[in-house]
Amino acid sequence: MKTAQVNGNNIVIKDIETLTLNGRKGAIVKVLGCGLCGSDIVKFKHQIVKDGAVLGHEIVATIEEIDSETSFKVGEKIVTSHHIPCFECTYCKHGNFSMCEHFKETNIIPGGFSEKVFLSEEHLKNVAHRVPEQISDEEISFYEPLGCCIRAINRCNLTPNDKTLVIGLGSIGLLMSEALKAMGYNVIGCDILEDRIALAKEKGIESYNSLDLDVFEKVIKEKTNNYGIDAVFMTSGADKAIEVALKSIKLGGKILVFSSTPQNFGYANNEIYYKELTVMGSYSPSPKDLEESFILLATKKVDVKGLTTSYDFENIQQAFDDTISNKVFKAYIKINE
Numbered sequence: 001m002k003t004a005q006v007n008g009n010n011i012v013i014k015d016i017e018t019l020t021l022n023g024r025k026g027a028i029v030k031v032l033g034c035g036l037c038g039s040d041i042v043k044f045k046h047q048i049v050k051d052g053a054v055l056g057h058e059i060v061a062t063i064e065e066i067d068s069e070t071s072f073k074v075g076e077k078i079v080t081s082h083h084i085p086c087f088e089c090t091y092c093k094h095g096n097f098s099m100c101e102h103f104k105e106t107n108i109i110p111g112g113f114s115e116k117v118f119l120s121e122e123h124l125k126n127v128a129h130r131v132p133e134q135i136s137d138e139e140i141s142f143y144e145p146l147g148c149c150i151r152a153i154n155r156c157n158l159t160p161n162d163k164t165l166v167i168g169l170g171s172i173g174l175l176m177s178e179a180l181k182a183m184g185y186n187v188i189g190c191d192i193l194e195d196r197i198a199l200a201k202e203k204g205i206e207s208y209n210s211l212d213l214d215v216f217e218k219v220i221k222e223k224t225n226n227y228g229i230d231a232v233f234m235t236s237g238a239d240k241a242i243e244v245a246l247k248s249i250k251l252g253g254k255i256l257v258f259s260s261t262p263q264n265f266g267y268a269n270n271e272i273y274y275k276e277l278t279v280m281g282s283y284s285p286s287p288k289d290l291e292e293s294f295i296l297l298a299t300k301k302v303d304v305k306g307l308t309t310s311y312d313f314e315n316i317q318q319a320f321d322d323t324i325s326n327k328v329f330k331a332y333i334k335i336n337e
Ligand SMILES: [Zn+2]
Pocket: 037, 038, 039, 057, 058, 144, 145
């Protein structure tokens, strides 16, 4: 079977021995397609993974072989995620599921950019869902990334109608904005790229250009009766985004850190102290966040139609290149018919 492997600065398709269950509990699935995640790009570009690694985790697949206590059957189409918490350790007990050792160790094998993948029984029990007929493979492939957004929103413990700001309107920022709206909060989005602002507006998100910070600050004041934003979601990896957040935040507000920044500088102590800010991070979703994501997608409350650009498996390198050069919003790799 074919897999796409990291090989230095390239992604190459290589043949490896076809997977079978071979006595294991779980399932062998035929991967229909897999979304290309920002984290795949980071791992590839900064050579965080070794040669031979198979990236990808946002898979939609059909079950080919199964030995499981779950009710999944051969032939069914499912969507799944890659990590599962143990639910027992000190991190899990405090709700920090993505810090759990077991969470970090578990994965789909060999990775999503592969003709076939092995899913453990734990995957089937905790993070796999049957894909309903009315939703396309590309749309349901947002299951894991949307789950990440929901996790971030749930961490903020907001009150209905709270005013939120999403800084950065790339694919994750747009998903975050749509999720906030679907969950009943007021959302404003901002970016410095006009085409992203236009797309967000098309999806019904009130969005502004934050390049001129004085102008943007006025907009925020006007929209919030001078109070500022209850919760700011940092989906942009630009250092400048921190300034935008501090200009927009309400006294006592929350800043949710959702991406790394190149300079690795952060929020000044005195800003946090005198404004009683809460600054917190959010990384990866729990099974419960993923379930919420699945429902929002399946009921189309979060509309991801038309956000992906599809690539054939042989052209996966192009998908990486186009994503790195911001030519596409979100790449999806078609692997099997
Ligand atoms: Zn992802």
